[in-house]
Amino acid sequence: MTHTLIYPVHANHTADGHLEVDGCDVVELAHTYGTPLFIYEEKTIRDQCRRFKDAFAACANDYEIIYASKALPIIAVFQLVEEEGLSLDVASGGEYHTALVAGFPTERIFYHGNNKTRWELEYALDNGVGTIVVDSMDEMDLLETLLAAAGRRQRVLLRVTPGIEAHTHDFIQTGQIDSKFGFGLAGGLARDAIERAMASPWLDLWGLHAHIGSQIFELGAFRSEISVLADLLKETREAFGFECRWLNAGGGLGIKYTADDTPATIQAYAEVKCRGLREEMARVDLPVPRILVEPGRSIVAKAGITAYTVGTVKKLPGIRTYVSVDGGMSDNIRPMLYEAEYEVMIANKVDHEPDTVVRVVGKHCESSDVLVKEARLVSPEPGDILVTPVTGAYCFAMASNYNGSCRPAVVMVNNGKARVVVERESLDDLVARQRPLRSES
Numbered sequence: 001m002t003h004t005l006i007y008p009v010h011a012n013h014t015a016d017g018h019l020e021v022d023g024c025d026v027v028e029l030a031h032t033y034g035t036p037l038f039i040y041e042e043k044t045i046r047d048q049c050r051r052f053k054d055a056f057a058a059c060a061n062d063y064e065i066i067y068a069s070k071a072l073p074i075i076a077v078f079q080l081v082e083e084e085g086l087s088l089d090v091a092s093g094g095e096y097h098t099a100l101v102a103g104f105p106t107e108r109i110f111y112h113g114n115n116k117t118r119w120e121l122e123y124a125l126d127n128g129v130g131t132i133v134v135d136s137m138d139e140m141d142l143l144e145t146l147l148a149a150a151g152r153r154q155r156v157l158l159r160v161t162p163g164i165e166a167h168t169h170d171f172i173q174t175g176q177i178d179s180k181f182g183f184g185l186a187g188g189l190a191r192d193a194i195e196r197a198m199a200s201p202w203l204d205l206w207g208l209h210a211h212i213g214s215q216i217f218e219l220g221a222f223r224s225e226i227s228v229l230a231d232l233l234k235e236t237r238e239a240f241g242f243e244c245r246w247l248n249a250g251g252g253l254g255i256k257y258t259a260d261d262t263p264a265t266i267q268a269y270a271e272v273k274c275r276g277l278r279e280e281m282a283r284v285d286l287p288v289p290r291i292l293v294e295p296g297r298s299i300v301a302k303a304g305i306t307a308y309t310v311g312t313v314k315k316l317p318g319i320r321t322y323v324s325v326d327g328g329m330s331d332n333i334r335p336m337l338y339e340a341e342y343e344v345m346i347a348n349k350v351d352h353e354p355d356t357v358v359r360v361v362g363k364h365c366e367s368s369d370v371l372v373k374e375a376r377l378v379s380p381e382p383g384d385i386l387v388t389p390v391t392g393a394y395c396f397a398m399a400s401n402y403n404g405s406c407r408p409a410v411v412m413v414n415n416g417k418a419r420v421v422v423e424r425e426s427l428d429d430l431v432a433r434q435r436p437l438r439s440e441s
């Protein structure tokens with residue numbers, strides 16, 4: 001390969017200069033299944049699951065790795081991570097339903113969310129949810145009512161807002177005091193929530209959950225988070241005898257989207273968390289709880305790429321060249337939401353050096369529909385298959401029908417074989433749930 005770009009993990013190139021992922025020619029896949037197309041390497045998803053398990057097995061006595069499904073909530077991936085022994089985190093009734101259809105063991109499901117509705121809670125309770133992560137007093141009221149009616153107890157964790165600010169984009173920070181998530185430490189809310197849950201005949205409080213954000217590069221924030229949680233555990237042990245069996249001092253490991261990103265390794269992430277927990281628990285003289293870890297992005301992001309077809313190349317003399325692809329913000333809204341950056345390459349020209357700087361844009365009716373502001377490409381032309389690597393997390397999951405787009409297909413590749421795991425939406429799908437005012441017959 002001639003470029004210093006980010007490549008799919010099992011990338012190669014064919015004799016005719018096409019990008020290949022795990023033995024499948026990307027140009028052929030694009031022509032067979034159409035574009036935009038999400039292509040995932042099964043091996044990479046499995047490898048990431050194993051790296052998390054190995055890293056925590058090496059430093060923790062008791063741990064549980066939980067796939068945060070919102071990054072890519074599809075049946076095929078739920079089945080893969082289940083086979084790899086991971087548990088599952090869902091954040092809605094819809095994700096819970098997908099997990100049920102995938103046959104995921106419900107005992108290993110954690111149900112999150114700051115506004116779980118009554119039907120969602122009922123659906124999870126009726127279908128054997130293992131753990132509910134309670135986010136507010138109102139939720140506690142509702143949950144207690146439902147459990148009292150059913151006459152049974154439910155394992156819960158409480159989500160606590162630790163007041164730690166991770167260095168990441170504002171929109172993906174979650175641990176700051178001014179947050180819609182969880183019970184704040186400020187004002188004693190978290191302490192009150194623990195006291196109340198312990199007193200409830202219906203809630204079986206097993207521990208705490210915290211989360212400080214996503215795409216985190218500086219591991220030091222985790223130590224601060226654990227330290228703050230340790231203080232809370234000490235205080236509530238002394239005040240009400242609270243015993244924390246499971247602790248999730250959460251926050252997502254950053255991943256490499258572009259050559260400039262330098263994320264920590266999974267091992268370093270595990271070591272900081274394990275050592276932090278051991279030392280902080282020793283400091284407050286409490287037993288070390290099971291450590292829960294919830295990776296989403298770092299399981300699926302680098303396993304996925306998106307393939308597009310170039311439609312137009314518009315040269316504005318003295319300004320710039322716009323290369324338009326047949327997708328955009330309807331299949332990857334992250335550049336517009338978080339100023340996320342991606343690299344890009346032409347799958348049918350990977351054996352040439354890039355010679356042009358262009359702006360890669362989507363086909364939507366918004367000027368903000370820019371996928372890559374400054375892309376170095378090999379003389380882009382209509383018909384080229386353009387690929388953005390590392391689109392495996394939060395791209396398909398956030399896809400929309402904007403401008404009447406049919407959401408893309410998802411293909412999984414493994415050792416030269418490709419399988420469709422999500423069909424492309426059809427034009428009929430687009431209008432299937434619409435009811436006309438007048439019948440045209």
Ligand SMILES: *Cc1c(COP(=O)(O)O)cnc(C)c1O
Binds near residue numbers: 214252297
């Ligand atoms: C989003 C989220 C995750 C996953 O975060 P990633 O950065 O994708 O690993 C885990 N836990 C909670 C509570 C989340 O909201």
